[in-house]
Amino acid sequence: MKLAVVEGDGIGKEVIPAAVEILDAFEMDIEKVPVELGYGKWERTGSAITDEDIETLKECDCVLFGAVTTPPDPNYKSVLLTIRKELDMYANIRPIRPLPSVKGIHERNDFNFIIVRENTEGLYSGIEEIGDEVSTTKRVITRKGAKRIADYACKLANNRMKKLTIVHKSNVMKSDKLFLDVCRETATDTGIVHRDELVDSFAYNLITSPWNYDVIVTTNLFGDILSDMSGALVGGLGLLPSANIGDKYAFFEPVHGSAPDIAGQNKANPLATILSLKMLLEWHGDIAEAAILEEAIDSALNMGICTPDLGGKYTTSEVGNIIAKYIRTR
Amino acid sequence: MKLAVVEGDGIGKEVIPAAVEILDAFEMDIEKVPVELGYGKWERTGSAITDEDIETLKECDCVLFGAVTTPPDPNYKSVLLTIRKELDMYANIRPIRPLPSVKGIHERNDFNFIIVRENTEGLYSGIEEIGDEVSTTKRVITRKGAKRIADYACKLANNRMKKLTIVHKSNVMKSDKLFLDVCRETATDTGIVHRDELVDSFAYNLITSPWNYDVIVTTNLFGDILSDMSGALVGGLGLLPSANIGDKYAFFEPVHGSAPDIAGQNKANPLATILSLKMLLEWHGDIAEAAILEEAIDSALNMGICTPDLGGKYTTSEVGNIIAKYIRTR
Ligand SMILES: CC(C)[C@H](C(=O)O)[C@@H](O)C(=O)O
Numbered sequence: 001m002k003l004a005v006v007e008g009d010g011i012g013k014e015v016i017p018a019a020v021e022i023l024d025a026f027e028m029d030i031e032k033v034p035v036e037l038g039y040g041k042w043e044r045t046g047s048a049i050t051d052e053d054i055e056t057l058k059e060c061d062c063v064l065f066g067a068v069t070t071p072p073d074p075n076y077k078s079v080l081l082t083i084r085k086e087l088d089m090y091a092n093i094r095p096i097r098p099l100p101s102v103k104g105i106h107e108r109n110d111f112n113f114i115i116v117r118e119n120t121e122g123l124y125s126g127i128e129e130i131g132d133e134v135s136t137t138k139r140v141i142t143r144k145g146a147k148r149i150a151d152y153a154c155k156l157a158n159n160r161m162k163k164l165t166i167v168h169k170s171n172v173m174k175s176d177k178l179f180l181d182v183c184r185e186t187a188t189d190t191g192i193v194h195r196d197e198l199v200d201s202f203a204y205n206l207i208t209s210p211w212n213y214d215v216i217v218t219t220n221l222f223g224d225i226l227s228d229m230s231g232a233l234v235g236g237l238g239l240l241p242s243a244n245i246g247d248k249y250a251f252f253e254p255v256h257g258s259a260p261d262i263a264g265q266n267k268a269n270p271l272a273t274i275l276s277l278k279m280l281l282e283w284h285g286d287i288a289e290a291a292i293l294e295e296a297i298d299s300a301l302n303m304g305i306c307t308p309d310l311g312g313k314y315t316t317s318e319v320g321n322i323i324a325k326y327i328r329t330r
Numbered sequence: 331m332k333l334a335v336v337e338g339d340g341i342g343k344e345v346i347p348a349a350v351e352i353l354d355a356f357e358m359d360i361e362k363v364p365v366e367l368g369y370g371k372w373e374r375t376g377s378a379i380t381d382e383d384i385e386t387l388k389e390c391d392c393v394l395f396g397a398v399t400t401p402p403d404p405n406y407k408s409v410l411l412t413i414r415k416e417l418d419m420y421a422n423i424r425p426i427r428p429l430p431s432v433k434g435i436h437e438r439n440d441f442n443f444i445i446v447r448e449n450t451e452g453l454y455s456g457i458e459e460i461g462d463e464v465s466t467t468k469r470v471i472t473r474k475g476a477k478r479i480a481d482y483a484c485k486l487a488n489n490r491m492k493k494l495t496i497v498h499k500s501n502v503m504k505s506d507k508l509f510l511d512v513c514r515e516t517a518t519d520t521g522i523v524h525r526d527e528l529v530d531s532f533a534y535n536l537i538t539s540p541w542n543y544d545v546i547v548t549t550n551l552f553g554d555i556l557s558d559m560s561g562a563l564v565g566g567l568g569l570l571p572s573a574n575i576g577d578k579y580a581f582f583e584p585v586h587g588s589a590p591d592i593a594g595q596n597k598a599n600p601l602a603t604i605l606s607l608k609m610l611l612e613w614h615g616d617i618a619e620a621a622i623l624e625e626a627i628d629s630a631l632n633m634g635i636c637t638p639d640l641g642g643k644y645t646t647s648e649v650g651n652i653i654a655k656y657i658r659t660r
């Protein structure tokens with residue numbers, strides 16, 4: 001496996017080394033290719049990501065990514081959005097699962113759902129008209145785009161509880177009628193039990209009854225909002241991993257950003273990145289390694305080994321160290 | 331005051347009579363004009379709302395509205411959206427405040443914020459292209475639309491804690507740059523302390539730390555999602571009141587829908603409608619009456635007088651009865 005490793009900016013430079021130390025502990029046959037991207041590179045060279053960088057990413061099998069800072073400069077092209085588009089990674093997978101010893105807003109922790117977010121179109125189309133009096137953004141839903149994310153979600157549901165929830169706002173936006181229809185057809189064709197919910201009341205239902213859900217499929221921006229919101233269920237935004245998956249490439253990253261306010265202090269929580277590494281191992285078929293990593297994370301948490309945001313006293317690198325050591329001595 | 335009273339469909343026919351009984355208890359000089367709108371009317375007459383209905387609404391000073399059912403028929407024109415548009419009610423005000431004896435997801439109940447939702451544009455523009463392969467919806471932000479909602483929010487903030495949060499997604503949608511800029515300028519000009527947050531992490535922050543917010547201003551669909559989500563903070567969607575306000579008209583309605591599943595059983599929670607009535611009284615300047623109504627609601631809840639959704643044994647009409655009696659005998 002050839003793995004591109006992107007630290008990026010801010011706490012990306014701290015959480016990625018922690019995850020890489022853990023990966024190294026497995027002593028797998030992996031060629032790591034460091035790639036510099038982001039705001040720091042932009043300041044230094046005038047571009048945050050070059051065509052060559054994209055070629056390098058494409059030559060790798062997958063990417064482990066930290067976080068990048070996006071300045072409010074309208075000329076700055078978002079690195080994340082560029083990569084998602086260039087590598088055509090249409091599925092953004094965000095599993096929400098409680099961790100041991102970490103409390104979210106509920107006492108109950110018997111939930112475990114996955115948000116499958118369409119990752120290439122919707123309000124991220126980039127089709128905009130900017131004016132001083134009127135500015136518009138075109139929300140684009142295509143049959144092809146809806147079909148491939150519906151296929152992905154149904155395949156996932158088939159390996160889990162065969163239960164799909166389609167989240168939309170088709171009572172107001174006709175563009176969601178297409179999304180809903182395609183998802184329904186796909187679920188029916190593949191024998192997946194499905195229901196649909198309007199995004200507004202769904203936000204309420206997901207927060208109050210997360211145990212009612214298994215696989216959730218939705219459009220780009222809804223998936224963005226709902227997954228961050230779900231951080232409240234598991235005890236923090238710093239705990240959510242994600243995978244961006246296409247037919248050819250895969251890209252693993254924590255949902256959180258570069259957090260400039262706490263960068264450089266070695267106190268960022270590396271768990272979202274370490275859980276993203278676990279998704280990478282699963283995606284690559286290293287099921288045994290993924291299971292050991294989960295065991296290591298759970299043990300660390302049960303022993304109170306965590307960063308200050310979770311009430312612990314450990315640094316980012318210590319958490320990485322201890323989990324890596326667990327794996328090495330197992 | 332001339333008040334249009336719209337029951338609508340489903341539980342609208344139960345919660346509105348409860349609220350009207352309470353209003354009557356104040357023995358104010360109000361002329362009530364019943365208006366039939368909604369799905370039931372559509373089935374009976376072929377139209378859910380006519381031009382005459384709109385004229386009738388316009389002849390009134392304000393509207394007390396229950397809920398309507400919207401069938402998934404593409405030819406059915408949403409009653410609510412039609413009214414908001416025709417009466418140009420650009421501000422949708424959704425206060426989120428815990429009620430006594432009703433638990434939301436937190437132990438703490440020291441929060442009290444208001445979502446000010448732009449109510450006429452954004453993704454509700456109705457500008458759509460429907461196709462079999464591609465469907466689009468145009469998200470429209472205008473300077474005029476942003477300015478009037480920003481003005482409203484700043485005026486509100488000025489009467490409260492002078493603290494405004496602007497919620498947007500301008501890192502992805504340039505249309506939100508206009509919204510953000512206008513809101514920032516308006517807040518600066520009126521001396522309101524303001525900050526802005528991206529809608530995704532804001533959803534997380536609002537759920538986990540609602541006590542950090544006072545007045546929140548945002549675009550149409552974000553306001554829709556965030557307000558329903560906030561129902562989790564106060565113990566239920568059935569508890570959220572709202573006001574739709576324009577320069578000429580005002581319209582008060584519970585955030586919940588017509589709930590066909592529990593309609594006809596006299597068990598719907600009338601509190602969202604009763605709280606909407608309280609907003610109506612405040613809007614009309616009947617501050618003493620609004621305060622008495624709040625007192626009555628709080629007493630009822632403290633005595634366990636509530637519908638089954640809150641763990642009570644009372645019917646919709648009993649809750650209305652008891653609160654009305656409290657007001658009459660006070
Ligand atoms: C940084 C931003 C462009 C991105 C998004 O909106 O997709 C982020 O919020 C995410 O969820 O990965």
Ligand SMILES: CC(C)[C@H](C(=O)O)[C@@H](O)C(=O)O
Nearest residue numbers: 171172200408410411554585
């Ligand atoms: C019924 C629907 C059109 C409406 C909306 O989306 O605005 C509702 O959800 C609301 O929040 O009032």
